[in-house]
Amino acid sequence: MSHASQTADSREQAKPDAVTKANRPGSHWFATLRLHLANTFRLMIKEMRSIRSDPIVLMLVAFSFTVAVDAATGASTEATNLSVAVVDEDHSDLSRRIADGLTPPTFKSAVEITAAEADSAMNSQRFLFVIEIPPKFQEDVLVGRQPSVQINVDATAIAQAFNGMTYIQNVVMNYVTEFITGREGLSGEPVKMVTRVKFNPNLKSAWFTSVMQIINNLTMLTVILTGSALIREREQGTVEHLLVMPVVPAEIMFSKILANGAVTVVAAGLSLALVVQWWLGVPIAGSIFLFLAGSCIYVFTVAALGILLATIAATMGQFGLLSIPVLLVMMLLSGAMTPMESMPVWLQYLMKVITPTPHFVIFAQNVLYRGADLSIVWPQLLATAAIGSVYFGFALHRFRRVIFSS
Incomplete structure (x- = not known):
């Protein structure tokens, strides 16, 4: 037999082996997966280069996670440096103690005015509070007549007005109780209240607003x-x-989600470490890596929502107008600005079903404030992933129909 015929026979014998290797279970699936991953990676690099070449986008990301986070702490609702005036018609030892008890930093130094000046002073916004102590106030307290102290409040500043009114009531009650027990020789109050504040001992609103601002900017x-x-x-x-x-x-959608999501997650992590922890001095009780891992799931969900909105809108202007009400509802009714318990029960359930933001807010607060681990916050992550899968499926359906069928 010639050498050529032997070579041909060997090739014929090798063909079944090659076919067998190609038809092995899983080999075709693995090759297809590698091809999809390679395409997604190349498209993601294209998206990253597009972001890098757009200075406006880079400036927006930098501003949102630095200056915007720091500026959000300036909008404080705490009662600080409140202007207060006292109309003292008693001029007794007790009335002077009450006036002296309104001390900084909660209040500015109390200013004594007359009863005729009270209305004009509040109308001109000189004072946020005017306290009127009636004549014979100390005498009525000692004989048990329960006199009234009038507190006039300028409620145009509703948050400071409510908090400041509560502080003034506590000051008046504390000094009256101390005055009575001192005069009657009592050992003290019958019940001593001990308050212990967890997770935010000094009740600083900056500890709350800074982290919630990161969540809002991450969403937007x-x-x-x-x-x-x-x-x-x-x-x-x-x-x-x-x-x-x-x-x-699916490859195009994944590339856009991964590229833009990676930018926002990295920016959020740097903002949490550099702006919140280092610059603002807010202590983080839990794991930042767990927070970033949960952020990846959340970013996947809201990025799918962004693509879904982009398939509905035809121009950038339409997309902007469509995004505004969606983002406002997601952020205002998520628990990041106001407690969800203050909303109607049906609205709480509705928001937890149609949007992932309430679940992510609960997750972030548990991890960053309370130091919770994965065994505690996994229900929120699971709910976010479930909502994200629905968003992605619907967005993929719209993407195929609108983009690939046009």
Whole structure:
């Protein structure tokens, strides 16, 4: 037999082996997965380069996670440096003690005015509170007549008015109780109240607003960046280039979600470490890495929402107008600004079903404030992932129908 015939026979014998290797269970699936991952990675690099070449986007991200977080702490609702006046018609030892008890930093030094000046002083916004102590106040207290102290409040500043009124009531009650027990020789109050504040001992609003501002900015930027990336390609006509490439819609969506989500998650992590912890001095009780891991799940969810909104809008202007009410509802009714317990019960359940933000706010507060671990916060992560899968599925359906079928 010639050498050529032997070579041909060996090739024929090798063919079944090659076919067998190609048809092995899982080999085709693994090759397809590698191809999808490679395409997604290349598309993600394209998105990252697009973000890098846009200085406005970079400035927006930097501003949102630095200056905006720091500025949010300035909008404090705490009762601080409140202007107060006292109309002392008793001029007794007890009335002077009450006036002297209104001390900084909660109040400015109390100013004594006459009863005729009270209305004009409040109308001109000189004072937020005017306390009127009636004549024979100390005498009535000693004989048990229960006299009234009038507190006039300028309620146009509602948060400071409510907190300051509570502080004034406590000051008056404490000094009256101390005065009575001292005169009657009592050992003290019958019940001693001991208050221990956990997770925020000094009741500083900056500890709350700074972290919640990061969550709000994470939500807003992820939706805007992801949705605008798709709208920009549609307006510039570069989406047609993707249509002729050997890629599938899921790869395009994943690339945009991963690229824009990575930018916002990294920015949020740096803001938490540098702005919140270092600059503002807010202590973080839990694991930052657990928070960032949960942020990745949340970012995936809201990024899918951004693509969904981009498939509904045709231009950048329409996308902006559509995003505003969606983002406002998500942030205002998430528990990040006001407690969810203050909302109607049906609205609480509705928000927890249709949006992931309430679950992520609970997750972030448990991890960063209370030091919770994964065994405690996994229900919130699971709920966020479930809502994200629904968002992604619906967005993928819209993406195929609107982009690939156009």
